[in-house]
Amino acid sequence: MPPTASRRPDEQPAFEWAAPGLHLGFDHADDRPVRLVRLATGPDAPSAAAPWAIVDVYTPGEHRARNNQTLLHSGAGQRLRYAGRESLDGELRITQHDHETGLEVTSVFRAAGPGLQIRHTVRNGSERELVLLSVSSAVVAVPDTGGQELLWGESEWLAEGRWHQRPLHDLLPDTHPELHGGQYSRGLFSLTSHGSWSSGTFLPTGVLANADGPSLAWQVETSAGWHWETALTGGTVTVGVHGATDMHHQFAARLAPGEAFTSVPAGVCIADGGRDAAFAALTGYRRAIREVRPVDARLPVVYNDFMNTLMGWPTTERLLPLIESAGEAGAEYFCIDAGWFAALEGNWWTNAGEWLEAPERFTGGLLSVIDAIRANGMRPGLWLEPEAVGVESPMAKRLPDEAFFQRFGERVSEAGHFQLDLRHPAARAHLDETVDRLVDEFGIGFFKLDYNTNTGLGTDVDAAGPGAGLLGHTLAYTDWLRDAQERHPGLLFENCGSGAMRMDYNLLSVVHLQSTSDQQEFRSYAPIAAAAPASVLPEQAGNWAYPAASMSLEETAFAMTAGVVGRIYLSGFLNELSAEQSALVREAVMLHKDWRHRIAEAVPTWPLGLPRWEDEVVALQLDAGPQSLLAVWSRGGAAEIALPELEGRTVAQVYPAALPQWTIRTGDGAPVLEVPAGPAARIFAIQ
Known part of the structure; x- marks a missing residue:
């Protein structure tokens, strides 16, 4: 197991900043830039952060200050020195200055629900033109516990939201840097957008899940180029979140004296728990940054x-x-x-x-x-x-x-x-x-x-x-x-x-x-709809519900289920449906209307894990506190699924009323759902 970073006395916060559900600490010195040294959900909660500089800036004449393949350790970023701070209206603004180039960087940390929205404004304080090749949106280091798992999403037309979860050290092996003069590993795991489809290949979101401590989640908030990366950095794992860069997107910004450039925002959340807790925090953060009319x-x-x-x-x-x-x-x-x-x-x-x-x-x-x-x-x-x-x-x-x-x-x-x-x-x-x-x-x-x-x-x-x-x-x-x-x-x-x-x-x-997709095959829509709340708020997830006269009643209910547990987006030749099919459609719409405002307050969880593209049983739970909705799709043979997280709670089928009830029994104190062969789907209310 890699060593856990310890904090030296000089790494105690020089100043702190707090907002509801957030507690941050920073340090600075004459020989180093401002570093984030504490990131926690409260003053007494464990910190997710290890000390690391808060911003990286690349210019044509100066790239990295040390050999590696990441966008970390930029020369200009390492030369920044603290110049002041102010806190106003839920924002912390930290100003730094590079006396060699004249760059002035103002880093803004905005409280948004359970998360932070971070951006940096770089101003040319010199008397000559300066060019920027990249400005990080967020850089956060966390102690490497050896047990973290990294989650990331792939996407493409008709197959959106295919999430992966792997142990971090399967992706970033321990290269024993202590035997090489204390140098950091030079490898990284990174995702980069391609062209003007911001989620055409990968999703601009990631999670570093930690079952034994705080988890970290992030998203890049841009429709242009973006890049995020993780790297091992000497007992820590550092996450860098970026908008467009010269290296990846042919980005450059020319700044005349006095002109400024602002990085795209990054959302960063911490959660005291694992995968689902991290996505719950992201969900709350996304609601906080929406402009709802x-x-x-x-x-x-x-x-x-x-x-x-x-x-x-x-x-x-x-x-x-x-x-x-x-x-x-x-x-x-x-x-x-x-x-x-x-x-x-x-x-x-x-x-x-x-x-x-x-x-x-x-x-x-x-x-x-x-x-x-x-x-x-x-x-x-x-x-x-x-x-x-x-x-x-x-x-x-x-x-x-x-x-x-x-x-x-x-x-x-x-x-x-x-x-x-x-x-x-x-x-x-x-x-x-x-x-x-x-x-x-x-x-x-x-x-x-x-x-x-x-x-x-x-x-x-x-x-x-x-x-x-x-x-x-x-x-x-x-x-x-x-x-x-x-x-x-x-x-x-x-x-x-x-x-x-x-x-x-x-x-x-x-x-x-x-x-959420253009997918026309209703069976394939199940994993897309189930995974969508990892990327988009459930109340914004427009999941197609397109029944067809050629479908059986079970297939009709299957096709409608995706819409109920997101934002139902109706289509199909409804005028050609049988009376029984039409009743299933109206029932699904009524159930969605009954739940839509509770869905807009719910957080997603995945009792069977984030769905894989070929999974035969797919499940999504929208937890609205005292009540939850659970959707289960069957795409293969009969199966039994245990739901240990629902121990002590009542599970009752609420859709469709006209089709057979799926059997729910108790096993080892927790509900066990008997799933028949598919295609078939059911929605359950959980009390």
Whole structure:
């Protein structure tokens, strides 16, 4: 077992800062930068932190101060010295200065629920231009106990949220640095985003779980490039959380004298417990950083005509029966998905971007369909891909080249789409006009905002590197979203990126709903829905529920279960279902409505562990204190699962009422659930 870092007398905090559920300590000296030396849930709770400098800064002329493969030990970061601090409105601000380069760094620690939101602003205090190649968002070291486990998530289109949990020392072997002059190991375990899909390959979240002490969880809050890494650092494990970097994303920021750059935020949580305690802390933190409006708090049920239904080809004749059946099922919003703007002939993908209705699609015009939605007791919604302009769209000629992503003087084209750059006023004005017109003309109350292409590293227009251009655009995009909601406070926005390819809390802090996948195979949706609350709040997890007439009653209940335990996102030809199937759909919607505000206060736990892609039995529990919901999906043969954590609690099936009850017996004092062969699913209430 690696040695545990001990604290020397000179590592006692020089100053401390506290907020509800948080207690931090820092030290500094004339020969070293400010270090975080204590991170705990309270003044008497065990600390998760080992002493480590709070920020790393890379410049072109100076990278690392010691040999390694991480972004730790930056030369400029090691030269920073304490210059002052202030505490105001739940934030601690620590200022440091590098007298050699003139860099001034202000580190902000903001209390947010049970966690911290950390960011750093680097100001050029010199009289010459300075260039930054990366600025860390958070750096935290913890004692290496030898028993920690690292959790990380992989993602891809149709297979989102595939989590892994491994002993840390399986990933970072003990290389016996004590035999090599006390040098640190030079290996690392890291994840890095690729291009403009922030969660297209990996999830921007990680957990260092510790069953025998505090656990650490983190997330990177950006829709641009990001990177996080873990490394063994001499009796400690150091976690570095970063936005875009030169090394990984061709990022650079030029600072004229007096100019500043602020790192993307990082969320950091500690929890006195293991995996589920860490995710519970992340859940509370995510709720604390969300900008929730009254219309968000209603948590309405949305029907969308796309998934396994119209698939981008709406017409009046196809929509009217869906509108009627969605209203009867209990939907409160009806979203017309892609294709409403497209002529019946031609390639709507390459023509998209002007966002005018296609009159030949709708008898009596789109407004007549909108009126039918309202007549059936629902509010209307539309699909948009706001950042995309088809290469054959009139907008591609109407907008200037500078309003689009470019590389080396040429517009970036990806699969027939140009990418708008929301930093440019013409691009923003186009989207403002689009949203304002559709709200004013049709009374739209919901927009599904899609993002279907990975446009690469970014744009080099007005940027020192394409990674910086992408970052600037994504910040402008969230600013546009906030501004649109201020103008239209009753408007809801869904975040979608070919499902969940851009699922991050830069966007999720300001939007209402997140599409969790484009997966059309209902059996495969179970592990996606069950794992989603590790990445997104359960009340934002838009899980498709798409029953079909071809399904058995058991399969229908299986398909509906994913929606009940997140945000139910209805689809499917509801008008074609049998009476028994329709009853199962209405029952699921009613159960979700009964629980949705409790779900918005619940924390996720996984009685069988985070699901693996091929698991035959998948389970998710949403713990709302005195009451919880437990969803169990069976995708294989019959099995028995023990639920020792539910010892002493009552477990009762609450969905579906019309199908057989699964047997629950007691074994060794704890409930044992007899799971039949699948596909089948049940939802239980736990008292």
